Amino acid sequence: MTRRNVLGLEAVLPDGRVLRSLNKMMKNNAGYDWMQLFISSEGTFGVVTRVVLALHPRPQGLASALCAVGSFADGLAVLRRLDSRFLGRLLVFEAMWREYMDVAIDRSGLTQPFADLHEITPLIEAAMGADPGAEDAFAEALAEFIEQGIVTDAAIAQSGNDRRRF
Secondary structure, eight states: OHHHHEEEEEEEOTTSOEEEEOOOSSOOOSSOOHHHHHHHHTTSSOEEEEEEEOOOOOOSSEEEEEEEBSSHHHHHHHHHHHHHHTTTTEEEEEEEEHHHHHHHHHHHOOOOSSSSOOSEEEEEEEEOOSOHHHHHHHHHHHHHHHHHTSOSEEEEOOSHHHHHHO
């Protein structure tokens, strides 16, 4: 998330005052974390004029999938199992509710990813690293979840185009 990568911030308040905390350290315990208020307020508290960001190397071995799950509990189980199995590698887990998928398919012209609509469609992406076998481990994990019945269907991206389409 972007919020996690913001180290420092400068913002102009509606009355013209400038707030500065252009911290470059990962941790700052000096008072309230007002930066998070500005990040989450989407411009209603003031205008952000400068930002200090933490940069990270581009992830390697991206594995992406769209899954179909029948309930919130199943979606949460998938998230927890993937997070513990691929510790620190999970980059994205976005749960899209059935109503969202209905709108995305009907109004945005997106193709339906599965034969049937499901209660929740998680978009999952993990940085599996440079080891070629690691991407197979991602697919094997999803196959196990299908066998266990917590995932009813899955589509794994085979290319960058698939990833963007997801």
